[in-house]
Amino acid sequence: MIDLRSDTVTKPTEAMRKAAYEAEVGDDVYGEDSTVNELEETVADLLGKEAALFVPSGTQGNQIAILTHCSPGNEIILQEDSHIFLYEGAAASIFAGVQTRTMKGERGAICPEELVSAIRKDDIHFPETGLICLENTHNKAGGAVIPIENMMVIAQIAREHHIPIHLDGARLFNAAAASGIGVAKYAQLTDTVQICLSKGLGAPVGSVIAGSKVFIDKARKWRKRLGGGMRQAGILAAPGLVALRDNADRLSEDHDNAKLLADGLAEIDGIEIINRVETNIVLADVQGTGMTADAYVQLLKEQQVLANSFGPHSVRFVTHYDVGKGAIKKALSIAASLTKQPN
Numbered sequence: 001m002i003d004l005r006s007d008t009v010t011k012p013t014e015a016m017r018k019a020a021y022e023a024e025v026g027d028d029v030y031g032e033d034s035t036v037n038e039l040e041e042t043v044a045d046l047l048g049k050e051a052a053l054f055v056p057s058g059t060q061g062n063q064i065a066i067l068t069h070c071s072p073g074n075e076i077i078l079q080e081d082s083h084i085f086l087y088e089g090a091a092a093s094i095f096a097g098v099q100t101r102t103m104k105g106e107r108g109a110i111c112p113e114e115l116v117s118a119i120r121k122d123d124i125h126f127p128e129t130g131l132i133c134l135e136n137t138h139n140k141a142g143g144a145v146i147p148i149e150n151m152m153v154i155a156q157i158a159r160e161h162h163i164p165i166h167l168d169g170a171r172l173f174n175a176a177a178a179s180g181i182g183v184a185k186y187a188q189l190t191d192t193v194q195i196c197l198s199k200g201l202g203a204p205v206g207s208v209i210a211g212s213k214v215f216i217d218k219a220r221k222w223r224k225r226l227g228g229g230m231r232q233a234g235i236l237a238a239p240g241l242v243a244l245r246d247n248a249d250r251l252s253e254d255h256d257n258a259k260l261l262a263d264g265l266a267e268i269d270g271i272e273i274i275n276r277v278e279t280n281i282v283l284a285d286v287q288g289t290g291m292t293a294d295a296y297v298q299l300l301k302e303q304q305v306l307a308n309s310f311g312p313h314s315v316r317f318v319t320h321y322d323v324g325k326g327a328i329k330k331a332l333s334i335a336a337s338l339t340k341q342p343n
C-alpha cells in the first residue's frame, strides 16, 4: 500500500521506538515525568514561549486553548474552513460554551478588514469576542502557508482590541520549512500555539500547546478536567523529542514529493490540481475522469494507493516520510493507468 491519506499514518521510526523503550518516566500528573518535562521545555524554547503542555491530540490542544482563553457566551473568530470549525465536532460550543463567527478567507488567510468588522463592540446585545483562531499551514486550503504579513496585520488588530490569538499550528513546521521563516517568528505573533507531533513530524502520539506561564498553568487544569492528564507519559513524549530532532528539517522532502505528485497528476487526462502546492498536501479535482471523488478513491485503493475523498470531486493526497520518491512515481503510474470502470 502507498498510503497518501494523511501525514498521520506514519509508523514510528526505530529511533522513536528505542527512545520510548529507554525513556525516563514518572507520574506526569505530579509533574514528575522528566521526559515530558524535557519535551515541554524543548517546545517552549523552539516556539519562544514561556511554557508548554503535552496533550494527547491536536483537537484537545485546540480545545484546551479555547477553554483557557474564553468564558461561556464569548464569540470566537475563525476561518470558515478551519479545522476547529469543520472537524472538531462542535467541541468549542459543547465544552467552552462559545459561539463561532466564521470568516471567508483567501487560501485560508483571514481578511483583516473583515476581521475588524467582526470584532464585537461593547453593547448589551452582543457577545464579547474572546479569541481569534488562525491555522498555519491551512489544511482545507491544501496545506497553504498563511503569509507572515497577514499574521502581522492580524496580530496588530488583535492587540489594539485586547483579543488573544490562538494558532492551530498542527503543521506549523511545514509552514516554516516552506517559507524559510522559523516557527518562533510565527508563534511570536500569537498568544498561544498548538503543534502536532503526530502529523508530518511523524511521532506516534501527541501535540504540545505553548504560551505564557500563567496560561499554561490554567491549561494544565483544563487538561486534567478533560481527562488528558496522563501518568508515565514519557513513553509518548520520548518519540516526540526524536520527531522534533530528526524530522523537522526533512519536511521539505515531503514538499518536493508533493510537487512531484502534483506535476504528474496534472498531466493525467481528466485531473486538475486545485491548490498551489506549497507544502505536503495535493488537492486534485477528478471530475474530468467522469468519476466522483469516492469512486476515484475506491479505484485507487484497488491498485494499492490510498487517498482521501475531500469533496464531491476533490481528492486529497498527503506526502510524509513513509512514502519516498520511488513510491510517489509508482503511485503516479498507477493513477495514469486508471480509467472509469463500466457500471
Ligand SMILES: *Cc1c(COP(=O)(O)O)cnc(C)c1O
Residues within 6 Å of the ligand: 056, 057, 058, 059, 060, 062, 083, 084, 135, 137, 139, 168, 170, 171, 196, 198, 199, 207
Ligand atoms: C490534524 C489537525 C488537528 C487535530 O489533530 P488531532 O491530533 O488529529 O486531534 C488540528 N488542526 C489541524 C489543522 C489539523 O490538521
